[in-house]
Amino acid sequence: MPRTVDYAKLIEFVADRRKVHGGYGATHELPATVEDTYQAVGLLAAVAAFAEPEVAPATDEALAAYLQRVENRPWLGLITTFQLLATSRRLGLPVDAARVRAYAEAALATAPSLETSYYVARLAHEVMDGAVGEWLGPAPVLVLPERRGVDQVRMLLTLKALLGQPVAAAAELADWLRQSQNGDGGFGFFPGTTSFIENCHSALAALALLGAKPAEPAVARAFVVSCQTGFGGFARNPGAAPFLDASWHAIRALELLDAMA
Numbered sequence: 001m002p003r004t005v006d007y008a009k010l011i012e013f014v015a016d017r018r019k020v021h022g023g024y025g026a027t028h029e030l031p032a033t034v035e036d037t038y039q040a041v042g043l044l045a046a047v048a049a050f051a052e053p054e055v056a057p058a059t060d061e062a063l064a065a066y067l068q069r070v071e072n073r074p075w076l077g078l079i080t081t082f083q084l085l086a087t088s089r090r091l092g093l094p095v096d097a098a099r100v101r102a103y104a105e106a107a108l109a110t111a112p113s114l115e116t117s118y119y120v121a122r123l124a125h126e127v128m129d130g131a132v133g134e135w136l137g138p139a140p141v142l143v144l145p146e147r148r149g150v151d152q153v154r155m156l157l158t159l160k161a162l163l164g165q166p167v168a169a170a171a172e173l174a175d176w177l178r179q180s181q182n183g184d185g186g187f188g189f190f191p192g193t194t195s196f197i198e199n200c201h202s203a204l205a206a207l208a209l210l211g212a213k214p215a216e217p218a219v220a221r222a223f224v225v226s227c228q229t230g231f232g233g234f235a236r237n238p239g240a241a242p243f244l245d246a247s248w249h250a251i252r253a254l255e256l257l258d259a260m261a
Helices: 007-015 034-046 061-071 078-090 097-110 114-127 132-136 150-163 170-179 197-209 217-226 244-260
Strands: none
Touching: 007 034, 007 244, 034 061, 034 078, 034 244, 061 078, 078 097, 078 114, 097 114, 097 132, 114 132, 114 150, 132 150, 150 170, 150 197, 170 197, 197 217, 197 244, 217 244
């Protein structure tokens, strides 16, 4: 019988990383970070149908206070800022719209890249409910880097979808993504590279945006499930240590596989 996810153990794993003074950390001992908090809150929302932690994010006053403390500081790094504001928005906390817009404009002016365009688009769409095209301006970066990976392809396809633009060479991209799946069922950064759980999430998300499926969906699922450890959390690949980020990628990958079934 194929292995299944132990959601109860996963929720215990996440809950054990909750900090009394707010937020979540990578381990029981380490302090809270925005990234770990974003992933923990997303994980708990994704598995809420299976079980609830003792302290749910929606009613966690310490979590809300932590997010507001961090939001009142200078915002450092576009990815971290998106994670902070997206988590606040998920919990119904107030977000300073003018500050978000000014931050996005500065990011586009100082660091134009595919990644910058991607995260500004997600700020506009997920945090501010804004028109992505208006936020990105007339010339968003929509070009894959020379050494592309499955994550860069996912970013490009997400931007295209948010902007309502067609995808050139969609069949070739889908085939390239399928070739990134290895014999163990997981996906590499690109064809011929080692399988990691984050690549499974990125490749499956990219395939879904193309309306395509992996060559071996059942084997992909088996790889993802095999990354769950006895501690409840998921590792980047079987045999590694579990972390919140790997667990978040794993559950997102399984969601995508369920939608493709």
